[in-house]
Amino acid sequence: MRANRALWASLLVLGLAIAAFHLRQNGLEASFLPPCLFHKTTGLHCVGCGMTRATHAALNGRFTEAFFHNPLGVVLLPVALFAISLEIFAWVRGRSGGPRLRMGRRGFWSLVSLILVFWVLRNIPFWPFTILAPGS
C-alpha cells in the first residue's frame, strides 16, 4: 500500500463521482463537455458519439435509452472501467501481478475490428444502421 498512490486514486474516484453527479442532476444543457470535434468538422458520428447522452440517461436509470444512444459504448464502458479499477488497485498496492482482465490476441483483434466496423456502420444513413447512430 502506497499512501500517495492511494491518495491519487481517491482523488480520481472523487472527481469522477462529482462529474457523474453534476451530469445526472443538471443534464446535457449544463454539461461542461464540448460537442464532439469529429462530428462538428465532418458531420459523421465517431465511436464515442452519444456517450454523454447515454451516460446521462443511464445515471437517471433509463438504461434502454442509454443503450440506443451508443450500443457498443454502453457495453464496453463498464467492462473497461472494471478492468481499469483492477489495475489501479494493483498499482496502489504496488504489485503488478494482481488479477487483471486480459483477452487473448484473438479477443484483442476482434475488439479492434468491432470498434472500427461499428464506427463505419453507424454512419450509414438508412435503416437498420440508423439504430446504431445516437438518437436526438
Added chain:
Amino acid sequence: MNWYYSKDGAQHGPVTQPDLQAKIRSGEVAHDALVWREGMTDWTAAHQLAEFAQGPLAAGSAPYTTPVSQLGGAAGASPPTYLWQAIVVTLFCCMPLGIPAIVFASKVDGLHARGDVQGSLDASRKAKMWCLWSFGIGIGFIALYFLLVVVGATASASGY
C-alpha cells in the same frame, strides 16, 4: 528496475539494481537485508535472490558479471497493455487518437508471447503515449471550451 531495501529498520530507495548490488558488495547493505521491487509479492532477504546472490566475499574472488536481464522470455509477466484505458479515451475524448492506442495495445501480448520482449515493451510504451496524448488533448479541449463558455456567459451578462 527500482529496488527498495531495509537498513536499520527503515525503508530506503528506490535505487537501481547495479547500485543496490554495489551497496551489498561493499557491505553498506547487509547481504541478508530485506529487499523488494515492484512485482514481488513480499520483501525477501537479498541473498535468496539470484540478482544479489553473490555475497561480499564471493564478489571479491569471482570477477563481477553483468546480471542477465530479469525481464526474460515468455515466462515473465507481460507488460501492461493499456487496452482499457485506450478504449475509455476513445469513447470519451471523441478522438481518432485513441485508435492507434488500441492498435498498439493489441500488439503487446502477441509480441510478448512470441518472445519479443523489447517489441512488447515498445508497444506498451507507445500505447501509453497515445493514451496520454489523447487524454491530454481531450482534457485541454474541455478546459478551453469551459473557459469560453464562462467568458461568453460573463460577456453576455454584462451586455457585450
